[in-house]
Amino acid sequence: MTEPQLVVGAAIVDDLTSPNTLLAARRTEPPRLAGGWELPGGKVEPGEAPVDALHREIAEELGVKIELGEELVGPVDAMWPMASGYRMRVWLARVTDGVPAPIEDHDDVRVLGPGEWLDVSWLPADIPIVRALLNRH
Numbered sequence: 001m002t003e004p005q006l007v008v009g010a011a012i013v014d015d016l017t018s019p020n021t022l023l024a025a026r027r028t029e030p031p032r033l034a035g036g037w038e039l040p041g042g043k044v045e046p047g048e049a050p051v052d053a054l055h056r057e058i059a060e061e062l063g064v065k066i067e068l069g070e071e072l073v074g075p076v077d078a079m080w081p082m083a084s085g086y087r088m089r090v091w092l093a094r095v096t097d098g099v100p101a102p103i104e105d106h107d108d109v110r111v112l113g114p115g116e117w118l119d120v121s122w123l124p125a126d127i128p129i130v131r132a133l134l135n136r137h
């Protein structure tokens with residue numbers, strides 16, 4: 001049996017220890033996911049370390065550099081289950097250089113303020129992740 005494909009995502013916040021804001025990005029593809037909001041990120045390539053993949057994806061998708069904080073450990077083998085057999089690992093992250101913009105794979109980004117973190121139409125798999133982020137502190 002093949003291993004589930006690993007996806008990495010960044011929960012981009014304003015402060016790694018006491019976050020007030022969370023960045024959400026709206027997907028453009030594929031059609032079945034377009035319009036859904038997600039944590040930016042993507043698939044880990046063969047031989048690539050997950051955190052390297054996350055830095056690469058965030059640079060490609062949003063044009064920014066990030067530093068990583070804690071990993072948000074998920075409920076299935078420490079990962080977050082998603083549709084199509086994917087599993088996602090998620091890290092808190094903070095922008096260290098640049099201003100996030102929807103360069104690739106997204107057509108909008110929103111910085112959700114306090115009380116707004118559940119206000120966008122997250123992809124179904126992301127809702128428990130956002131709830132876990134809200135319950136961290």
Ligand SMILES: Nc1nc2c([nH]c(=O)n2[C@H]2C[C@H](O)[C@@H](COP(=O)(O)OP(=O)(O)OP(=O)(O)O)O2)c(=O)[nH]1
Nearest residue numbers: 007009038039040041042043082083086123125126
């Ligand atoms: N990046 C990301 N993908 C998510 C999230 N939630 C969720 O269900 N997914 C799904 C959507 C996709 O089926 C899969 C990730 O694929 P992707 O399309 O982002 O990966 P990628 O950028 O490497 O894309 P590609 O090269 O294969 O086109 O995981 C999320 O929060 N972030």
